[in-house]
Amino acid sequence: MTTAATTTRRTLIPFGPQHPVLPEPLHLRLVLEDEIVVNALPAVGYIHRGIEKLAELKDFQQNVFLLERICGICSFIHSLAYCQGIEELMQLDVPPRAKYLRVVWSELNRLHSHLLWLGLLADSFGFESLFMQVWKTREKVLDLEEATAGARIMLSTCAIGGVRRDLSDEQIAQVLHGLDAIERDFESFIPAVITDTTVKHRLVGVGVITQQQAHELGAVGPVARASGIARDLRVTGYAAYGELGLNPVIETDGDCYARTLVRVRELHQSLLLIRKALKRLPATPIAVPVKGNPIGEVVSRVEQPRGEVLYYLKANGTKTLERVRVRTPTFANIPALLAMLPGNELADVPVITLAIDPCVSCTER
Amino acid sequence: MFPFVTTILRALRRGPATRRYPYEVRPPMAGSRGHLVNEPDTCIYCGLCVRRCPAGALAVTREPKSWTLDPYRCILCAYCVEVCPKKCLRMEPSHVRAAS
Amino acid sequence: MLHNVTDVTVATLLDAVAARFPQGYRLITLTCVDCVDNLEVLYHFYRNYELSHLRLCVAKGTVVPSISGIYSCAVIVENELKDLFGLTFDGLVLDYEGRFMLAADAPVAPMLRTAPAQAAARNGELKMEP
Ligand code: SF4
Ligand code: SF4
Numbered sequence: 001m002t003t004a005a006t007t008t009r010r011t012l013i014p015f016g017p018q019h020p021v022l023p024e025p026l027h028l029r030l031v032l033e034d035e036i037v038v039n040a041l042p043a044v045g046y047i048h049r050g051i052e053k054l055a056e057l058k059d060f061q062q063n064v065f066l067l068e069r070i071c072g073i074c075s076f077i078h079s080l081a082y083c084q085g086i087e088e089l090m091q092l093d094v095p096p097r098a099k100y101l102r103v104v105w106s107e108l109n110r111l112h113s114h115l116l117w118l119g120l121l122a123d124s125f126g127f128e129s130l131f132m133q134v135w136k137t138r139e140k141v142l143d144l145e146e147a148t149a150g151a152r153i154m155l156s157t158c159a160i161g162g163v164r165r166d167l168s169d170e171q172i173a174q175v176l177h178g179l180d181a182i183e184r185d186f187e188s189f190i191p192a193v194i195t196d197t198t199v200k201h202r203l204v205g206v207g208v209i210t211q212q213q214a215h216e217l218g219a220v221g222p223v224a225r226a227s228g229i230a231r232d233l234r235v236t237g238y239a240a241y242g243e244l245g246l247n248p249v250i251e252t253d254g255d256c257y258a259r260t261l262v263r264v265r266e267l268h269q270s271l272l273l274i275r276k277a278l279k280r281l282p283a284t285p286i287a288v289p290v291k292g293n294p295i296g297e298v299v300s301r302v303e304q305p306r307g308e309v310l311y312y313l314k315a316n317g318t319k320t321l322e323r324v325r326v327r328t329p330t331f332a333n334i335p336a337l338l339a340m341l342p343g344n345e346l347a348d349v350p351v352i353t354l355a356i357d358p359c360v361s362c363t364e365r
Numbered sequence: 366m367f368p369f370v371t372t373i374l375r376a377l378r379r380g381p382a383t384r385r386y387p388y389e390v391r392p393p394m395a396g397s398r399g400h401l402v403n404e405p406d407t408c409i410y411c412g413l414c415v416r417r418c419p420a421g422a423l424a425v426t427r428e429p430k431s432w433t434l435d436p437y438r439c440i441l442c443a444y445c446v447e448v449c450p451k452k453c454l455r456m457e458p459s460h461v462r463a464a465s
Numbered sequence: 466m467l468h469n470v471t472d473v474t475v476a477t478l479l480d481a482v483a484a485r486f487p488q489g490y491r492l493i494t495l496t497c498v499d500c501v502d503n504l505e506v507l508y509h510f511y512r513n514y515e516l517s518h519l520r521l522c523v524a525k526g527t528v529v530p531s532i533s534g535i536y537s538c539a540v541i542v543e544n545e546l547k548d549l550f551g552l553t554f555d556g557l558v559l560d561y562e563g564r565f566m567l568a569a570d571a572p573v574a575p576m577l578r579t580a581p582a583q584a585a586a587r588n589g590e591l592k593m594e595p
Binding site for chain 1: 491516542567
């Protein structure tokens with residue numbers, strides 16, 4: 001049996017920037033040996049918008065709205081990271097009610113982001129009806145965001161020194177009611193995600209990285225937590241997370257299935273956090289006045305649905321900032337993605353790519 | 366087999382989950398940021414909204430008195446509404462189509 | 466405010482970074498700041514939620530040693546800085562040669578600070594019709 005099987009041919013396959021499973025343009029140059037990936041090289045830059053540069057031209061208040069638009073999914077959390085940085089520079093004391101409301105909106109963002117991702121993952125392995133069901137539920141989260149913040153995606157409710165909108169008692173009741181409906185929906189589709197044989201067949205053992213690799217490559221968020229690294233910046237207690245308390249969700253297998261489980265369990269965690277925050281909402285003002293201009297350097301980090309985001313801000317005492325640097329979670333997860341791909345089949349590349357929940361607009365800013 | 370029959374029956378009873386969109390429009394939610402309007406009677410043409418607008422969507426002149434909004438640039442952030450000293454700006458909940 | 470900042474030079478950078486790797490520090494990212502006369506590169510690390518930074522101040526045009534041999538994940542951010550700030554790194558494990566983020570017809574090193582007049586002109590450009 002010493003026929004052609006001993007000679008392997010290398011093929012170069014361009015994956016993306018346009019590909020049915022990719023919501024955004026990301027290009028991977030895949031080197032294949034037969035059907036198995038041996039190497040992958042990323043190329044980005046298709047949607048670089050120069051937001052960091054623009055942020056040096058706008059004043060520090062306007063930047064809240066600009067930086068929120070880095071990401072079309074976790075928009076609120078971007079503005080939160082920025083506002084917390086400026087608040088630290090200006091030594092503003094954010095009122096407790098604003099902190100709790102920030103948690104509520106952050107977790108609504110996380111809910112709809114994880115649901116969006118779950119739908120896209122289902123789509124990537126051809127489970128269309130699951131995709132539809134998940135996005136139907138996501139719509140309910142977006143409705144809650146519109147009812148509380150006035151917009152489905154660009155909430156624009158975070159401000160330096162607090163938040164822009166308050167919730168009335170009716171709105172709180174509406175959100176709690178909405179969460180119950182969302183939780184009922186979870187019961188209808190989450191068992192299908194985590195127990196279905198075909199779903200497991202596509203996810204278990206696919207795209208594995210070990211804890212050691214995840215640590216050295218600087219993976220963040222659910223990718224790191226699925227490899228057993230208990231790292232979640234919400235534990236540091238920014239906004240009101242310190243008072244609400246939470247434990248990072250971790251799994252240890254480091255494959256696509258573990259990443260799915262982490263996010264699914266985080267869905268329930270988010271529901272719990274929103275309910276707790278709304279129950280304990282303190283009756284204080286929602287913002288403090290902002291006077292003067294920021295000065296100094298600061299690093300502000302918060303946990304986004306995809307992992308840790310870092311904001312480095314340098315202010316010089318004028319209205320405009322000298323430097324705004326954003327390191328988004330997907331940027332940190334690209335090295336991990338490249339480590340996951342080798343050894344897997346070409347047919348699994350879309351699933352693995354989506355399992356890190358890539359947000360390319362964020363990556364390029 | 367049997368659970369699927371119940372699923373089908375339930376789906377038939379409930380009808381489609383989607384709205385027949387252009388014919389059936391969901392009423393806008395209260396407090397939604399749909400589009401920006403100005404009360405020209407109260408406006409004092411101070412230009413504060415112009416200076417604060419992050420998108421450069423507004424233009425104001427004192428003489429002749431004019432306040433113009435470029436709806437294509439406006440990102441509906443409502444920052445102008447917040448800073449206006451006369452509170453003559455407001456956000457209407459209904460969304461307008463891009464080409465109207 | 467920024468705490469835990471250690472100043473390094475081009476000569477001591479690699480040793481400082483190599484000392485951190487076995488201590489379990491994780492590299493978050495690199496930040497480049499244009500201070501008009503020179504460039505400042507900040508290396509952000511963290512361990513157990515504690516941040517620590519290295520600050521490298523170099524004249525424009527200096528060749529900075531790449532840390533991608535130690536922290537392989539640094540390679541993408543170093544390529545980004547190379548594109549956006551025109552920094553040159555020595556010993557990049559993977560070099561996109563200035564085509565990581567920017568296309569061939571893009572402006573060169575667009576993140577560098579320009580003279581105020583130019584910045585104003587650019588600001589004006591941004592206000593042009595869409
Ligand atoms: S801030 Fe208000 S009063 Fe002043 S110009 Fe704008 S709309 Fe008119
Ligand atoms: S809503 Fe925002 S973008 Fe629109 S005009 Fe007002 S400040 Fe400008």
